[in-house]
Amino acid sequence: MIEEVLEEVLRRIKPGKEEREEMKRVAEEVMRRLGELTKELSIPVEIQLVGSAARDTWLSGNRELDVFILFPPSVKEEEMERIGLEIARKVSEDYEEMYAEHPYIRAKIGEWSVDIVPCFKIDDPSKRISAVDRTPFHNAYLKERIKGLEDEVLLLKQFMKGIGVYGAESKVQGFSGFLCELLILYYGSFLETLKAARKWRKGTRIDIEGHGNYDGRDPLIVIDPVDPKRNAAAAVSLDSMAKFVDAAREFLSNPSLKFFFPEKRVLSREEIKERMRERGTLTVLILWDAQGLEEIIYPQLRKAQESICSMLQRNGFRVLRSAVHYSQKPALLIELEVWKLPKIEKHLGPFFTQEVHAERFKKKHRIVYIENGRYVAERERKYTDARDALREEMKNCSTGRNLKNSSFKILSNEEILGVYDEFSEFLSEFFHARFQ
Amino acid sequence: MIEEVLEEVLRRIKPGKEEREEMKRVAEEVMRRLGELTKELSIPVEIQLVGSAARDTWLSGNRELDVFILFPPSVKEEEMERIGLEIARKVSEDYEEMYAEHPYIRAKIGEWSVDIVPCFKIDDPSKRISAVDRTPFHNAYLKERIKGLEDEVLLLKQFMKGIGVYGAESKVQGFSGFLCELLILYYGSFLETLKAARKWRKGTRIDIEGHGNYDGRDPLIVIDPVDPKRNAAAAVSLDSMAKFVDAAREFLSNPSLKFFFPEKRVLSREEIKERMRERGTLTVLILWDAQGLEEIIYPQLRKAQESICSMLQRNGFRVLRSAVHYSQKPALLIELEVWKLPKIEKHLGPFFTQEVHAERFKKKHRIVYIENGRYVAERERKYTDARDALREEMKNCSTGRNLKNSSFKILSNEEILGVYDEFSEFLSEFFHARFQ
Structure with a gap:
C-alpha cells in the first residue's frame, strides 16, 4: 500500500527525460555564456551549477537553477560584486537584480529562472565571508553522497510541500531543500525519516559528521556537515516541526496521496460569512500599508501578532487564534472569544498586612x-471593545520598523468580506475547518 | 480629637442608670424565680447570671440576659436537660424552646429576652461535656479581671459592630463579645487593641495565659484562657480580620463617629437599576426555597458560592463578585464580567511528542x-450563556443538604428588581459603592 502511494507520487x-534534457540544455547554455564572459577576466573565476538541479533532486515543474561564479578571496568584496553582477547581467536580456x-541576478531563460550568484571560493566554510560562499561546499558535500537517494529526497520534499512546511523562508x-537532503x-x-521523526523531541539533534558545536535552543538541530557551528534546521519553527512529526505518524498508519497533494479549497465569500456566523x-483583520521583502515583513508580522494579542489579553479580551499573511499587504487576522466587556x-x-501599599492603593482608587x-x-476599564483597544494601543505594540511607520486599518467580520478578493486564500485557510 | 469621639460613643x-437598674431588676427576678423552682429539687443546682450583663459589658439597648442552671455532673444528660427545661419553662409564660x-429556653420578660440554659458544673473546662458548660468558666475568668475595663470593651464591641464584624455567628x-473582652x-x-491590630498578620497568635496548644490554621488565634486547646477566635474569617485591621488603621489616622455608627443607606429600586446599568x-440572583437555622444555612450558602462560582469560571465565564444572604430565603448574588460566549x-x-495521547485526542475531536x-x-461549548450553565449545573455543584434538596430560581438584572422588597438591604449593600 505505502509502496503504491510512493510510486504514484x-x-x-520526478522530472521526466524531456524535462531533464531541457534542464541540462539551459544549464549548459548558461554555463557556456558565463564561461565566455569570464574568459577575458584577469582574475581566475570558476563557474558552478549548484542546488537541487545539480544533484538531480529537483521536483518536476520546478524550473529554477542556481549558478555560482566563484572568485578568489584575494579580490575585494565590492570588486567581486561589481564584476560578478556585470557578467551575470549579460547572460539574458530578461533579468532582475535580487x-x-x-x-545577485535572476535571469529568465525561456520558462526557466536562473539565479546567478557571485561569491568567494574559500577554503573553510566555517570561516566564510558571506552565507552564499557556503553553498558550493554544500553542493560538493552532497553531490556524491546523495547519489542513488534522489527519489527519496523528492518524496520527502513533496511530503513537506504537501503538509505546508517546505521552505526555510x-x-x-519550515524545512529547506538542503535540510531534506541531509x-x-x-x-x-x-x-526511515518518517519513522524516526515519530520519536523526535523538542531539541532533537542530528549530527551526521559528529563534529557539531552548535549550542542554540532551536526545536530541531541538524548540524551543517560543512559548518559545525551552524544549525541547518535553524529556520524550522516548533509548529513546523510538530506538523511534520504529526503528519509522519498519520501517514505511516494511513498512507495516502493526500499528504503529498492536498486539496486546496478556496471558500466562497458566502461560505466564509457562514462560518463566521457559525463560530x-x-x-478582526488588521491591514498595514507597508511594503517590503517577505523576509523583512514576515518577522515583523509575527512580532506584531505576539505583541498585539498579548495587549488584547492584558486588556481583558480573549484571543482564540490568529494568523499572519503577506501578499499585497501585510495582514494579521485575530479571532476573539471575548471582545466586549x-x-x-x-x-x-495588596494583602491587608502591607500597610504602606494599602494606603497608597486606597488613595488611588475610589471603590475598594x-x-x-x-x-x-x-x-x-480603559477599553470595553477590543476594536477600540486595537485602534488606540497599536502604536504601543512592538512590531517592526516597516509596520510601525505604516498606516493601517481594522476590519471586523462582515467588513472583512469587503476585501475577500484580495485575501480569499488566506481567509479560506483560516476558516478552512468546518465547525458544527 | 480621638478622645472626644470616644466620649461621644x-x-x-453605655447603659444609663435607669437601664442598669432595669437589667438588675429583671435578672434578680429571674434568679429568684429559678431559686424558688429549684429549691425543692433533690439535686443540688446553682443559678448563675453570666454573659455581658453579668460583667457590665453590655451595649445599651441590648436587652438580653443569660442565666445558667448548673447541675452536678453525676446527673444523666437527659435528666439534666429534662429537669432544666421543665424549670426554665416556668419562669415566664412567654417563651420559646431553642x-x-x-x-434551652428563651423567655420573654417585658422587653427583655432571657436565655435560660441548663448545663453541667464541671471541674475542668478542657474536659467539658458540652460547649455551654464552658460558659460559667468564661464568666468566672473575666468577672474580676475585666473590672475597670468595661468602657473599653463597650468601645471595641461597638467598633466591631459599626464596621460589620461583630458576632461569631x-x-x-466575626468577633464574639467574649473575644472582644479577651x-x-x-x-x-x-x-491599644487598635494599635496592635495594625500589625496583625495572618496567623497572629494571642495567648493570655501562655498555656495554648492549639495548632489550627485559623487567620487569627486567641487561645481560650480556660481551655488551652480552643481558639476563641476560630470564627473570625480572613476577611473579617482584614476589615478590622483596615478599619483600625483608618480610625487611628482619621478618628470619626462613622466607624461606630455608619450610615446605612437603603438604595431605591431605581437607584439599583441605575447602578446595574452603569456597571x-x-x-444573577439565585434564590432557594430551603428553610433552616442561620447556623445551618449560611455555611451551605458559602459552600454553594464557592462551588457555583468556580463552575462558572470553569465554563469560561468570568465572575466579578458574589455575596450570600439569608433572611426569608437563602440567596446568592453573582456579578458577572463575562456571561455570554x-x-x-x-x-x-497534548504536546506533539506525546504520541499515544495525541492519537486519542485526534480521534476524539473533529477540528484539531x-x-x-x-x-x-x-x-x-456546553453553555454559551452563564444562566444556562447555572440552570443545568447547579445539581452538580456541592452545596449542602438543605440547598441541594431545595428548588431554586435564577433571576438576572431587571428580574432581580422584581423581588426588591424582600432583598432591598442585601441589594443595597451589594450595590452600595457608586461606580463612575
Whole structure:
C-alpha cells in the first residue's frame, strides 16, 4: 500500500527525460555564456551549477537553477560584486537584480529562472565571508553522497510541500531543500525519516559528521556537515516541526496521496460569512500599508501578532487564534472569544498586612473592598471593545520598523468580506475547518 | 480629637442608670424565680447570671440576659436537660424552646429576652461535656479581671459592630463579645487593641495565659484562657480580620463617629437599576426555597458560592463578585464580567511528542490543529450563556443538604428588581459603592 502511494507520487513529481534534457540544455547554455564572459577576466573565476538541479533532486515543474561564479578571496568584496553582477547581467536580456545577503541576478531563460550568484571560493566554510560562499561546499558535500537517494529526497520534499512546511523562508519557517537532503542522507530513505521523526523531541539533534558545536535552543538541530557551528534546521519553527512529526505518524498508519497533494479549497465569500456566523466569534483583520521583502515583513508580522494579542489579553479580551499573511499587504487576522466587556474592571491590590501599599492603593482608587484578605479596587476599564483597544494601543505594540511607520486599518467580520478578493486564500485557510 | 469621639460613643452606648437598674431588676427576678423552682429539687443546682450583663459589658439597648442552671455532673444528660427545661419553662409564660448544641429556653420578660440554659458544673473546662458548660468558666475568668475595663470593651464591641464584624455567628464570621473582652484584657484598652491590630498578620497568635496548644490554621488565634486547646477566635474569617485591621488603621489616622455608627443607606429600586446599568455587568440572583437555622444555612450558602462560582469560571465565564444572604430565603448574588460566549471553545491537548495521547485526542475531536507545539481542538461549548450553565449545573455543584434538596430560581438584572422588597438591604449593600 505505502509502496503504491510512493510510486504514484514519484510518477507525478520526478522530472521526466524531456524535462531533464531541457534542464541540462539551459544549464549548459548558461554555463557556456558565463564561461565566455569570464574568459577575458584577469582574475581566475570558476563557474558552478549548484542546488537541487545539480544533484538531480529537483521536483518536476520546478524550473529554477542556481549558478555560482566563484572568485578568489584575494579580490575585494565590492570588486567581486561589481564584476560578478556585470557578467551575470549579460547572460539574458530578461533579468532582475535580487538581494539576499548580497546582490545577485535572476535571469529568465525561456520558462526557466536562473539565479546567478557571485561569491568567494574559500577554503573553510566555517570561516566564510558571506552565507552564499557556503553553498558550493554544500553542493560538493552532497553531490556524491546523495547519489542513488534522489527519489527519496523528492518524496520527502513533496511530503513537506504537501503538509505546508517546505521552505526555510520566513513565511513558512519550515524545512529547506538542503535540510531534506541531509535528513535522507542521515536516515537512508523517506520512510526511515518518517519513522524516526515519530520519536523526535523538542531539541532533537542530528549530527551526521559528529563534529557539531552548535549550542542554540532551536526545536530541531541538524548540524551543517560543512559548518559545525551552524544549525541547518535553524529556520524550522516548533509548529513546523510538530506538523511534520504529526503528519509522519498519520501517514505511516494511513498512507495516502493526500499528504503529498492536498486539496486546496478556496471558500466562497458566502461560505466564509457562514462560518463566521457559525463560530459566533469576532474576527478582526488588521491591514498595514507597508511594503517590503517577505523576509523583512514576515518577522515583523509575527512580532506584531505576539505583541498585539498579548495587549488584547492584558486588556481583558480573549484571543482564540490568529494568523499572519503577506501578499499585497501585510495582514494579521485575530479571532476573539471575548471582545466586549463591561465598563467596570476589578483590580487586585495588596494583602491587608502591607500597610504602606494599602494606603497608597486606597488613595488611588475610589471603590475598594477586601476579598480573600486582599484589597480589591473597581475602576473604569480603559477599553470595553477590543476594536477600540486595537485602534488606540497599536502604536504601543512592538512590531517592526516597516509596520510601525505604516498606516493601517481594522476590519471586523462582515467588513472583512469587503476585501475577500484580495485575501480569499488566506481567509479560506483560516476558516478552512468546518465547525458544527 | 480621638478622645472626644470616644466620649461621644460612650455617651451613646453605655447603659444609663435607669437601664442598669432595669437589667438588675429583671435578672434578680429571674434568679429568684429559678431559686424558688429549684429549691425543692433533690439535686443540688446553682443559678448563675453570666454573659455581658453579668460583667457590665453590655451595649445599651441590648436587652438580653443569660442565666445558667448548673447541675452536678453525676446527673444523666437527659435528666439534666429534662429537669432544666421543665424549670426554665416556668419562669415566664412567654417563651420559646431553642436549640444550639443542647436545648434551652428563651423567655420573654417585658422587653427583655432571657436565655435560660441548663448545663453541667464541671471541674475542668478542657474536659467539658458540652460547649455551654464552658460558659460559667468564661464568666468566672473575666468577672474580676475585666473590672475597670468595661468602657473599653463597650468601645471595641461597638467598633466591631459599626464596621460589620461583630458576632461569631456564621452570618458574620466575626468577633464574639467574649473575644472582644479577651482582646481588651490582653491589650489593656480599645486604642491599644487598635494599635496592635495594625500589625496583625495572618496567623497572629494571642495567648493570655501562655498555656495554648492549639495548632489550627485559623487567620487569627486567641487561645481560650480556660481551655488551652480552643481558639476563641476560630470564627473570625480572613476577611473579617482584614476589615478590622483596615478599619483600625483608618480610625487611628482619621478618628470619626462613622466607624461606630455608619450610615446605612437603603438604595431605591431605581437607584439599583441605575447602578446595574452603569456597571454594565450581569448580576444573577439565585434564590432557594430551603428553610433552616442561620447556623445551618449560611455555611451551605458559602459552600454553594464557592462551588457555583468556580463552575462558572470553569465554563469560561468570568465572575466579578458574589455575596450570600439569608433572611426569608437563602440567596446568592453573582456579578458577572463575562456571561455570554461564542459557540466555539478551544481545548488544549497534548504536546506533539506525546504520541499515544495525541492519537486519542485526534480521534476524539473533529477540528484539531497545532499551536506552540501542542494539539488544540475546537469544540462546541456546553453553555454559551452563564444562566444556562447555572440552570443545568447547579445539581452538580456541592452545596449542602438543605440547598441541594431545595428548588431554586435564577433571576438576572431587571428580574432581580422584581423581588426588591424582600432583598432591598442585601441589594443595597451589594450595590452600595457608586461606580463612575
